Amino acid sequence: MADEKPVLVVGATGYLGGQVVDALLQRGKSVRALVRTKSDAGRLEAKGVEIVRGDMLDVASLIHAMTGVAGAISTAAGYTRNDKNANAIDTFGNSNLAVAAKQTGVPRFVLISILTCDLTPQVPHFWHKKQAEDAFEQLGVPFVALRPGAFFDQTAGMGGDPLAKRRVMWIGSKDTPLTFVLTSDLAGYLADAVEADVADGERIDIGWTRPVSMTEAAGLLSKHGEADAKDIKIMAVPTPVLKGLGKVTSRFAPLVSDMASMSAWFETGRYVANTSRQAEVFGPPPSPEDAIARFAAGFGH
Template sequence: MNSTMQVLVIGGTGTLGRQIAKNAIDAGHKVRCMVRKPKAASFLQEWGCELTRGNLLNKEDIEYALDGIDAVIDAATSRPDDPRSVYETDWDGKLNLFNACEEKNVKRVVFLSLLAAEKYREIPLMDIKYCTEELLVSSSLDYTILQGVAFMQGAIGQFAIPILNNEPVWISGNPTDIAYMNTQDIARFAVAALDRPQTIKGRFPIVGPKAWSAKGLVDLCEKFSEKRARVLKVSPTIISIAQSVVSFFEPTLNVAERLSFSELSGSGGKLDAPMEDTYTAFGLNPADTTTMEGYIKEYYGVILKRLKDIGVDLDIEEKKKFPI
């Protein structure tokens, strides 16, 4: 593998994609990002990325973006507010992208998938991720598939902010334990794959150090915020309905917010996997991975200091809903 590569990042404006682009730049690679709205992606240009306008549903856009590219990292996933069907946005787009890679002889591809997608094929997004994995396996591409779970950023929206604002935390009556991972750590794996031939033709779980229950996360937030949580346990169906009118998952792309939330996050199982072989294959040190304890502690430390600096007293009733 070349030490410096020309890398095309798909989904570069997303929560994870922007971390991948930044990590690839910091690693010395030349990065191009295909984006639908270049004006909204100016921060990527400021980091040193080249921007090209494009949409995965337009084959000509993809072919243009692939010119001179050595490797592709695909972190694109349809957004909750996308008016198109996920089968159009994700599946048709992936077909266009990977067919174009084969035609343009861009062999190296890193694909961000979801853990246990094969077990939840009744959920459209999971079905698409599984089918895309199988598409890559049957292709001539030198793929690496990263099977993630949920972003730590999602725990902030679901647990940390409501507790800080004295708002209720909604959880399923039978919640799934989830091994959340920081997007910065997921990005390290995606970029490290480019220089690790042993990851080619492989599927790897990419999960955090520990699977957290909803109660464990509530306890953690209470500890570092020094506030008591108001927990509402409701049926998965009610949570699913509430998603259409409440935006408590909106800023993230974690599994809990994705389609058919009730079937996955309310299954009562565990989304986790052993990571020893993954760390070895990617040449990364487990000790460098963010822990949920450290993440929540740092979040509250920064937020509470900021509020104190501007003179906001969170114990005052009328300021309970101070916007974070």
């Protein structure tokens, strides 16, 4: 039987948010989703999710959505939308979430953040997460922030099955080790964090047992293809090229410039998680071999 008080998910119609909803339902939780007025909530409603219409830029709608919840999880990110409200969502929107959570007394707010966000003021969407964490802390909202590494499945799976195409896309150096995660694993951690035994204000790095370069990851992925198949190629866009594109591409300049800054940070070798707290709270982190095998299995390999 589902818990009486729902857990609110902000960003439930997104790729990560949808998997968080599923993870909560699998754990027997009632789920409420904040959905924008014009967004299609049919799939969520079919799963028995309570729909509340609102927007991160409308504090009143957030207060309404958070009233009476057992906890809240935000996976929303304006950066991935790259529209006119992207920056406002990642700044004012996250501050509004903190204000609404404070006013409604949310028992715990689980915030999706980014690994090393506190070290990277030069990467806008990383720094916005750090500022969001600060907003919750300054208002005294009981929260926990999960700081995952790069989403391997979204990168390697861009455009379809990488084992069928024999290639993956990447930005910057393909030989610098960094931390990756799988979206499905992160969704489970976010769902568990609502009731996890953690202190208010904890920031928890999320990743695999060790960092891997895209070259190593592609090699591990190649092992799950046909025996006589060629190795997977890495189609990498160099950081200087991204920086150049950011200067000449008008419509997408902020996004491309942000990606260039992120790529440059990856190349420092400092985008690496300390997963000791992750192991204590959520259990042993997956190895790259295990995670990549599960990713390949998702495509039938």
